[in-house]
Amino acid sequence: MPSDLPDYAENLLQRLLANRRNLxxxxxxxxxxxxxxxxxxxxxxxxxxxxxxxxxxxxxxxxxxxxxxxxxxxxxxxxxxxxxxxxxxxxxxxxxxxxxxxxxxxxxxxxxxxxxxxxxxxxxxxxxxxxxxxxxxxxxxxxxxxxxxxxxxxxxxxxxxxxxxxxxxxxxxxxxxxxxxxxxxxxxxxxxxxxxxxxxxxxxxxxxxxxxxxxxxxxxxxxxxxxxxxxxxxxxxxGMSEPEYPLATQDSDTPAMLGAAPAFLRSQRMLHRVAPTQATVLLTGESGVGKELFAQYLHRHSSRNKRPLVSLNCASLPESLVEAELFGVERGAFTGADRSRPGRFERADGGTLFLDEIVSLSLDAQGKILRALQEGEIERVGGDKPIRVDVRLVAAANVQLRDEVRAGRFREDLFYRLNVYPIRIPSLRERREDIPLLMNHFLQRYCQRHQRDIPGFSSRLINTLLTHDFPGNIRELQNLVERGVISCDDGQPMDLQHITLNGELFDEDAPLGLTAEGKLGITAAPMAIAGASDGAAAALPHPAIERLTAFLNGSDERLRTSLGEVEGLVIDQALKRTGGNVTAAAHLIGLSRAQINYRLKGK
The missing domain is CATH 3.30.1380.20 (Trafficking protein particle complex subunit 3)
Structure with missing residues (x-):
């Protein structure tokens, strides 16, 4: 390596060497x-x-x-x-x-x-x-x-x-x-x-x-x-030269897969690896995590991308129509079948078939899907001759299929056929650092769609959503942001009241932890300590409570209770009220989950 460095670096090192201690x-x-x-x-x-x-x-x-x-x-x-x-x-x-x-x-x-x-x-x-x-x-x-x-x-x-x-x-x-x-x-x-x-x-x-x-x-x-x-x-x-990979670009017509959280990146890395192959893929995860988006990405980056991607939500069909939808119908097969039509397997020939919520299918339908995968052929309802099909199957489930197999609700042989390359997509709770990124993405999308000008989000809204449990995952976040875009005035930052309509989130058990006034529930625990009538103070038998109550009521006596001690009591009581649920306790007393965890570690 060269003996000389940039002038500033060399001069600084020389000055430090001149006065050097044993470091x-x-x-x-x-x-x-x-x-x-x-x-x-x-x-x-x-x-x-x-x-x-x-x-x-x-x-x-x-x-x-x-x-x-x-x-x-x-x-x-x-x-x-x-x-x-x-x-x-x-x-x-x-x-x-x-x-x-x-x-x-x-x-x-x-x-x-x-x-x-x-x-x-x-x-x-x-x-x-x-x-x-x-x-x-x-x-x-x-x-x-x-x-x-x-x-x-x-x-x-x-x-x-x-x-x-x-x-x-x-x-x-x-x-x-x-x-x-x-x-x-x-x-x-x-x-x-x-x-x-x-x-x-x-x-x-x-x-x-x-x-x-x-x-x-x-x-x-x-x-x-x-x-x-x-x-x-x-x-x-x-110690490297120009990297060989191109910088990623986002086609405006292509759904975005956004995220930098480790759990999400692990799933995305598995998707990148399997996409170019012909392997059957099983996507698992809670409702709303983006399983269909993963299936779309997989198809776009496969050798079958010139052929169709055909999707079917199995839970949306009555049992009597499942077979007809999957395998097609011949004319006259049943009353009302006035023409022959192909099913999803035929329409996906040469491409990809995505079956969402596959666990909702009956055991009989599961058996026919297994045969189609093993034999590479199907028969239409009312038909008498096999039809060859070449499809890559991507299945999705919001429950653990192994548990369904043990319970006798899912065929074991089909499970092993589907479980060639399983990818678990994390919930939004497991990737909270991606929430601001997704919020901004949805804000831009819906401002453009609805022709609105919303500059951003209030800090109160951001902090609330960062600690929200999101049972509906990304779909829930997406809907909340679209609702806020519609409710918010142009030029006004989106705030809590813009995503809470018709009082649906104002009750005490609301997912966002709001009070009847639409504010964060930050006063419940302090009121209890100060002697509120709900009896919460009695649930905290501690001398600090009596001293704090007297102090708040105007006593001139020295408090003799540290704020840290009071804070610990508030957190303990909030955890008792919520059965140990840290997120719910955080909502109750107006802190974030991270702030609660930090204080618990320090106890």
Whole structure:
């Protein structure tokens, strides 16, 4: 690799080397919890809204929406190409990390060495970029050894890349990788290179990075890149050339498969793998998760895409018509059959047949489907000669077929015929991080369809939907957003009252946890503690309740009860009322599920 670095990097490393302390710690040490700790770092942030300033370590910072970051990144990739954009973002991250390391060292000149290093990941978290989980951390002063390995959860870079370009084969957390490398290099006074080995954008549940001295990366020995060019950073911290996969584009006439949650990406990755084959596919998942959308994608990306995709919801047909719909009818087969017509198998010949809610079929109909699949031929109702058909079957069920087999409601032989390649599609509760993405997608769709101008959503609505159980999954979210588009005035952000019509969600057990006034149910538990007449206070026999009640009623006596203690009692009571259901308890007291879980972990 070149001995010279960009001027700023070289000068900064030289300054740090001149004043270098022994920054190495024993390999047995984990990332330290000493000084500076998370609280120290949080105290370096100052907001001055009347001046339009945000400060970190006395230097001006800015807030930016994650979606805006994603738009800028998308446009840059479009204009300069992916490799050039990768270099720009990595270089930007490197300089940001190096400057921050210098500020941390100056702020805590006698700081715990391990904590000085761990301040880098913590500040990255404070900025809202990623959630860091250390895996392995080794530093040794006698050998000069350095090795760091960690998981990045909930990466903003990966999330925005997936939203605009879809899943690919290369890691995409360019700025964060540069940040980690710049921070460690500046802090340790030697060139440290971090690289991603796994990424959410390639379908993994979390991103994984490894950092070690630059000379220990084998592919850097003969590097001749110009250190003044962004390509230098692209090669140094990623060790890759232009990826071979094209950036994903979305046809406006094609239903979108949106999502960046790990559970969804796993299902999508399985779909990508099986689509080009001829295998029978079984889609499972709750109602409304998008099984038909998966079937459509599978057909479009198969070798049968020039032939028809024929769909049938088996639950929508009466038993007497199932056979006729599946296999067709010959003229005169029964009263009213005045002409011959093909069934779904014939119409799907050469293409794909999608049978939704297949579990609703009778055992007799199941047997005839099994024969059609095994023999490759069917007979119309009233017919006497077989008809050859070539179909790829995609079946869907919203229950576990194994359980139906055990209960005697589904044929075991048909189950094994269908269960060649099962794909489980996650519920919306399992992919909550996708809710804002889907909300915006549906908002754009329905604003265009109904010719409305709705600028977005209120924070109250977003927070409510993020903690909603969504028993109807994506279909429910889609309907709520369309309802809101119709109800909301042009130019007005969509709020709770726009999705709650005719009082249907105003009762106490409403899915969105609303009160009769259409507000979040945040007052029930505090009222009970203050001595409300519903007897809730009696259900919490604790001295803190009596002291708090007296205090709220005007007593001048010192409270002698911490807010944390009261908060814990409120959460405990809410969980008792809801039978341990964390989401319902969160709705009851006006917190999010994540806030409840955070407080429970701290108890």
């Amino acid at each position: 190495f710690v024993d390999p047995s040490d984990r990332l330290s919890t000493g000084s500076p700790g998370p609280q120290h770092l949080a105290e370096t942030v100052a907001f001055a809204p009347d001046q339009g300033n945000i400060w970190l370590f006395g230097r001006r910072y800015m807030l930016m929406q994650g979606a805006a970051f994603g738009e800028i990144r998308r446009d840059l990739i479009r204009e300069v190409g992916l490799e050039k954009a990768r270099g720009i973002y990595t270089s930007t991250g490197w300089h940001a990390g190096a400057r921050l390391a210098e500020q941390v060292s100056r702020q805590w000149p006698e700081g715990d060495h391990g904590s000085l290093f761990s301040a880098g990941p913590r500040l990255n978290m404070l900025e809202g970029m990623v959630n860091v989980e250390p895996i392995r951390f080794e530093m040794n002063s006698s050998t000069g050894h350095f090795y760091a390995e960690m998981f990045w959860h909930n990466s903003l870079e990966a999330q925005e890349h997936l939203a605009h370009h879809g899943q690919g084969s290369e890691c995409v957390c360019w700025m964060q990788t540069g940040f980690a490398s710049g921070y460690a290099s500046a802090l340790l006074g030697r060139m440290v290179v971090f690289r991603e080995t796994q990424c959410r954008a390639t379908g993994h549940a979390a991103c994984r990075i490894i950092g070690k001295p630059a000379e220990q990366w084998a592919d850097l020995d003969s590097d001749t890149s110009d250190p003044e060019r962004d390509a230098f950073f692209s090669h140094l911290f990623h």
